[in-house]
Amino acid sequence: MPPLHLGLRTLSLPVILLLISSPTPTLTQTTTISNRIPEGDQTITPNPLTGEVELPGHENDPRGLPNLPFSVDSNRLSDGVSSISPWTSTGPSFPLYKGGTLTDPTSRKDHDGVTQDNRVEQGVGPTGSGAFEKAKARLASLVKSSGGLAALGGNIPLDITSGKWTGTQPSPGSAPTKAFTVLAGERWNPSGFAIDPGETYSVTVSGTWSDLSGSITVDTNGYDANFNVRKKCYEAQGTCRTHLRERLRFERSNWMHLICGVGDYVSLLMEVEESGSGGLQRYLPIEEEVVRETLFAVDNTITFEANPSQEGELICFANDADGLYYDNSGGVTVTVTRLSWPPSDEFDKNYVEYLKESLENPSKYDDYVGLHP
Incomplete structure (x- = not known):
């Protein structure tokens, strides 16, 4: 019996997909699924003000994280809040610092306060401030030397016609x-002493420090190295040393020479909330490429006039190769003094009227001479 062939016909049935759209959730939407929702290794607790579980990153999220993810993981347990944020020092745009002031946000804020106090003492405006802001800071210094606003009373000794402080x-x-103190084992050592373009400063140094776990001890002039053709090696103090093949951070100077630059060791990125209401500030660590452009070598003493790019605070280090600071030890004392003192008592006539008005209005005056909280 011949085989039976059955004809098979494929039937195409239309498939209708229903796309049900739902509105994108906002920060104000809430869920009442439970009072505690586990999210991987995180636990989302109810908003203490509303008693309801809200989307992560809400205003009262106890973790204090903004709902603005910079980068997030892609697993299904992600709660949408990034562990890496542009407001922290873990952002990929900044090098990874281990230990010291730069790794601690609170320490960065405290250091900015120290530098701000020194700016007020010298009458120096913040980095990047314009001529009017610099004039206000200089006037504040003169007011302090007169005993403050309380001592002056209603008599402000600023002549509007001549623009001169009397x-x-x-x-x-x-x-x-x-x-x-500048430690030999630290890549950056901030002074907290403000430097302003156009002013003159002196830097003096005392002390010694060591390289190669104490095998080389020198003053801040450091030691030089040369290539020995006969031995085919780099030599320092009569001995071949393999580390001398590495590249110095400041190539135009000796090993372990004191090098200084000017810039902001920390800088204010933004204020998350108003400072007066106990708000939070975000301070970024040093921008090394900016400070690197201002570097100069210091022997036992040096006097210099700050150029337009040297604005911020004095920052110093022992000249070594990156990655070789682990075997450095000791430290030296650096003293920086402003020589162009006292500050000028003459002001631009275009600013005088506004400057005097700011002194007669204490609230405006406090805006630029109040010490850092």
């Missing part, structure tokens, strides 16, 4: 100065 001026012997 009150008490700081004495030449009261020039701002500060001593700080």
Whole structure:
């Protein structure tokens, strides 16, 4: 019997997909599925003000994270809040710092306060401030030398016609100065001493430090190295040393020479909330490429006039190769003094009227001379 062939015909049935759209959730939408929702290794707790579980990153999220993800993981347990944020030092745009002030947001804020206090003492405006802001800062310094606004009372010794301060001026012997320690094992050592373009400063140094776990001890002039053709090696102090093949951070100087630059060790990125209401500030660590452009070598002493790019605070380090600071030890004392002192008592006539008005209005005055909280 011949085989039976059955004809098979494929039937095409239309498939209708129903796309049900739902509105994108917002920060104000809530869910009442449960009072506690586990999210991987996180636990979302109810908003303490509303008693309801809200989307992550809400205003009262106890983790304090913004609902603005910079990068998030892609697993299904992700709650949509990034562990890496542009507001923290873990952002990929910044190098990874281990230990010291730069890794701690609170320490960065405290250091900015120290530098701000020194700016007020010298009458120096913040980095990047314009001529009017610089004039206000300089006027604040002159007011302090006269005993403050309370001592002046209603008599503001600023002549609107000539633009000249006629009150008490700081004495030449009261020039701002500060001593700080530069550790050989730290890549950056901030001074907290403000540097302003156009002003003159002196830097003096005392002490010694060591390289190669104490096998080489030198002063801040450091030690030089040369290539020995006969031995076919780089040599320092009569001995071949393999580390001398590495590239110095400041190539135009000796190993372990004191190098300084000017810039912001920390900088304010933004204020998340108003400072007066206990708000949060986000401070970024040092921008190394900016400070690197201002570097100069310091022997036992140096006097310099700050150029337009040297604005911020004095920052120093021992000249070594990156990655070789682990075997450095010791530290030196660096003293920086402002020589162009006292500050000028003459002001631009275009600003005088506004400057005097700011002194007669204490709230405006406090805006630019109040010390950092």
